[in-house]
Amino acid sequence: MMRPLYVDIHVIQTVPPANLNRDDQGNPKEATYGGVRRSRVSSQAWKRATRLHLDDQIPAPERSVRTKRITGELTDRITEATGLDRDQGARLAAALLGQLGLSQGKKAGDTAYLLFYGDAQLDAVAGLVTDRAADLSALDDKALTDTIATLPVAATFTTGHPLGVALFGRMVADIPALNVDAAVQVAHALSTHETQLEFDYFTAVDDRNEKEETGAGMIGTVGFNSATLYRYATLGIHQLLANLGGDSEAALAATGHFVDAFARSVPTGYGNTFAHRTRPGLVAVVLRADQPVNLVSAFEDPVPAEAGIQAVSARRLATEQITAGEMWGDAPLHIAASHLFTAGDARTQETAEALGRAFGAPVTFPDLLTTLRDRVATALKDPA
Incomplete structure (x- = not known):
């Protein structure tokens, strides 16, 4: 440095x-x-x-977002790019993000914490499967997991940082490899x-208000x-x-x-x-x-x-x-x-x-x- x-x-x-x-x-x-x-x-x-x-x-491609709803965001990108239905797209998104080992939140599909990433980074993750989305969606769960495990999902989040992440950093407590100072x-x-x-x-x-009624409808400080x-x-x-x-x-x-x-x-x-x-x-x-x-x-x-x-x-x-x-x-x-x-x-x-x-x-x-x-x-x- x-x-x-x-x-x-x-x-x-x-x-x-x-x-x-x-x-x-x-x-x-x-x-x-x-x-x-x-x-x-x-x-x-x-x-x-x-x-x-x-x-x-x-x-827009250089912007960043901080959200627990990354699975839904990735699902949107996959379905829009491939024409898969929502359930199939969500299955591929879950498999891709599952490779990272993100802790899951109380609400289905949410992560346990806010994840800070670039829109371009998530586009790139979606791009890892769009060319063969139909073939991947036909695999059973184990085969899909094994195939997705060969894709550089983590590497995609650790390169090409957007301006926001480069400036303000990122901390993922249980995945130190994703941290950015x-x-x-x-x-x-x-x-x-x-x-x-x-x-x-x-x-x-x-x-x-009726004429016979007086006073405020709401009072506060x-x-x-x-x-x-x-x-x-x-x-x-x-x-x-x-x-x-x-x-x-x-x-x-x-x-x-x-x-x-x-x-x-x-x-x-x-x-x-x-x-x-x-x-x-x-x-x-x-x-x-x-x-x-x-x-x-x-x-x-x-x-x-x-x-x-x-x-x-x-x-x-x-x-x-x-x-x-x-x-x-x-x-x-x-x-x-x-x-x-x-x-x-x-x-x-x-x-x-x-x-x-x-x-x-x-x-x-x-x-x-x-x-x-x-x-x-x-x-x-x-x-x-």
């Missing part, structure tokens, strides 16, 4: 009243950090939002300041909060390259897709209730050849609850980038930021100047992606 190479992504994003990611009580998730309660969005929630956003931007790590998003849980008391009126979030993720280019079979062009494309999807995505919890989708006020990238560095310590002392929380948060991040870099003698291969703060506006001048010292002159987000691609390409060509 090549030398370690990481892209750190730092995001400051303000979200209005929302419930992006609820806990077991239905309220927004929280965490204690720096001695106060913070709004929190789990890494799992934002990874899923990122993955779904990413899939919307790439061609993730190239991406995502931190739990935390508010840069203390937050308070609030409740929206709502009523719904029955449009067909939903928890929410509003926050300026610090979000962080890191992408190991070296691991991504390994997962993509050494294809540097695919790795460069994947890097751009991931940074774009991570920056633009937002979890959809209670989306219709709060219409909470915003874009970040700041996106910064740092290309490093040593180790990933999460800058959340910039907010261990919570930002005061006053006007301009987003601007103060951005300044805090800039200061942490500078001081931590000086302390440790960091020498990033590339550093850049795209943000909304301008030196020409008195309200944001101080923030813009701090960000300039930490990340250089601001660039548009498309330019940030283009320049990052060029710098990663240069680093991949340098074996040192």
Whole structure:
């Protein structure tokens, strides 16, 4: 494997009243950090939002899916390609997947856990039997099992990984051969300041209410909060390259897709209730050849609850980038930021100047992606 190479992504994003990611009580998730309660969005929630956003931007054959219903998905492909009836197709699908030894779930046809794979990979598995599906379906169970055992089913799932699997990895506890080490790590998003849980008391009126009836047809509450979030993720280019079979062009494309999807995505919890989708006020990238560095310590002392929380948060991040870099003698291969703060506006001048010292002159987000691609390409060509 090549030398370690990481892209750190730092995001400051303000979200209005929302419930992006609820806990077991239905309220927004929280965490204690720096001695106060913070709004929190789990890494799992934002990874899923990122993955779904990413899939919307790439061609269908390159997409991935995570499901327990892989047997049904494979059955669909076999029957569509061969004209076999559903029962015959399901028998071939079960024989193919049976070679993997997947634990079965409580519901017939389901696996015991979600399996993450590429659509193209499952197409390839179906292709192992489509040319002789009629002959295979005529075999008895033992003969079918013996014949299917000679086909490279497992090998098909361990090569040609789609973007999602290459980025986020895959773990199959009872089949280690199917495991893929993730190239991406995502931190739990935390508010840069203390937050308070609030409740929206709502009523719904029955449009067909009789005139003599009063009151609501439904009454309820939903928890929410509003926050300026610090979000962080890191992408190991070296691991991504390994997962993509050494294809540097695919790795460069994947890097751009991931940074774009991570920056633009937002979890959809209670989306219709709060219409909470915003874009970040700041996106910064740092290309490093040593180790990933999460800058959340910039907010261990919570930002005061006053006007301009987003601007103060951005300044805090800039200061942490500078001081931590000086302390440790960091020498990033590339550093850049795209943000909304301008030196020409008195309200944001101080923030813009701090960000300039930490990340250089601001660039548009498309330019940030283009320049990052060029710098990663240069680093991949340098074996040192």
